Amino acid sequence: MTRNPQLNRHGELQHLLTIDGLPRNILERILDTAAPFTEVAEREVKKLPLLRGKSVFNLFFENSTRTRTTFEIAAKRLSADVINLNIATSSASKGESLLDTVDNLCAMQADMFIVRHASSGAPYLIAQHLAAQKREHIHVINAGDGRHAHPTQGLLDMYTIRHYKGAFNNLSVAIVGDILHSRVARSQIHALTTLGVPDVRVVGPKTLLPADVQRMGVHVFHNMRAGIKDVDVVMMLRLQNERMQGSLLPSGQEFFKFYGLTEEKLALARPDAIVLHPGPMNRGIEIDSAVADGSQAVILPQVTFGIAVRMAVMSMLAAT
Template sequence: MKPTLQLDSHGRLRHLLTLEGLSSELLLQILDEAEIHDQALRGPDKRQATLTGRTVINLFFEPSTRTRSTFELAATRLSADVMNLQIAASSTSKGETLFDTLKTMEAMQADMFVVRHEASGAAHFFAEHAAPGVAILNAGDGRHAHPTQGLLDLFTIRRYKGPDSDCFKKLTVAIVGDVLHSRVARSDIHGLRTLGAKEIRVVAPPTLIPAGIEEMGVKVFHDLDAGLAGADVVMLLRLQKERMLGAFLPSLAEFHRDFGLTRARLAKLKPDTIVMHPGPINRGVEIGGDVAYGPHSLILQQVSHGIAVRMAVMSMILGEPRAPVRAKRRSRR
């Protein structure tokens, strides 16, 4: 395999910046590795020695609770030394450049940076300038990508719609909400396309649909009921008010009326339809409070799966290669 920024000359992960361009074989290898870690996390001893002596720095330029916490927990479970850099109190607030920040942290003998940044392409910048042997893991960059969220979403779908990996070829997935500002939506679409999802839909008002998104192989819907009809998976997106620079919506109430998942809309779906959301949720906006943790919802399972998926990525990049083995998957609910 020809080496890329993300892969070494043997096709092994060197950085994880985006799901775009990764092969289905590699995606399934990551999911299988995550299955192994998920099973281990359910045992009495949750700590593994995989990354003993390694240092992982969480470099978050944007606020985060779920993502930063699960990355920290994942690295700790693998026995890495973990440092969380408080950006608001760091030298970047005094004018230090990203390049200087990277090189300063490298001088502390860090092995991996987990980077979240408001600018699209920031993780790629770090990867392009990182020293040999220093890995970059993208925890979300602008509107561009959130690859581990995409992977944990794929993991969750396979867990509940599998167990075989061909399950994606039978699924219609509806991605609903603020697609325009969503790096999660882009990562999910890349992953679902690579694994052969039967149909991928994006459902939103015209102002929240990126221009040319049809070129990614999705179908666009501006009517929620039509977009949800026959869906096996409904992936809701947080309305990202902090990224909106103009009047994209008349009001939050109107968005909920036209595009919010309510109990009445849920009742029209297939009995085995699953509902997902990357969090944090806006109750009464993209989802009703009585739906968020109802019987169709896998929102909390996604959070739990995020630990195993991030452990898988970290161990595949920094740990010793594991012989390809199909993990025994747990049964569905």
């Protein structure tokens, strides 16, 4: 059996590429490590010296303001030098290949790459390339690749759930919306099942669910009322208009009618259920404003926890 490419020979996290295949103890370790980082935001000087002198490159081949910003804040709070490359508008558009770009940045003494790419597997390719060049000291974090994975989003969602619910082993969790195009959903499902959530549900229209989704160990619902009945956690997904090709959906209004989270539908979940959303929200499409701004929504705490979780991941990688 070949080694998980994310782990070094001592079994420590070397890169974070996907949650799929990571053992439970590593996921728990990341969540445990994130907890003390939440305190840094309350200090006068919001900085720790762990990545002082390190160069972190944000390599965004696909636009994303929020994810890039939270990675940037996390790296800066760890005292790293952060270089943002918006490749969507730079050398790649002049024809430079992905690995040529990486080689050039290695020549600038990069220590860590945060990679967002429209193609599934791009961060893997970079990690493999670094290994082949004996540059194992350079770390790669996947910040979202195609439809494949968005591991730090999945981890910050787990941190949020654990913060409000305490444990995973007695929860019912529903993931609602466009599962098909969502790398977030895939990372969430792997994380929830690995952490021992007994009841993971996916809720959405047939056209927006992957054909083999049952094999991931989830219960499938096409009716939202049945799907969120008595759940402890509702994880809404963004309707990814920009990834839609053809007519998978009649219209946004139609989607909202059947799969939009309203107060009336949320009342079917447990009274203490929490509502998560990875952002950016389409109000009135997948979530009603009354819910998004309501007392059960934990959408803004997700953003705050996301910084601590990303600080934890970066610190764990850079320690090896």
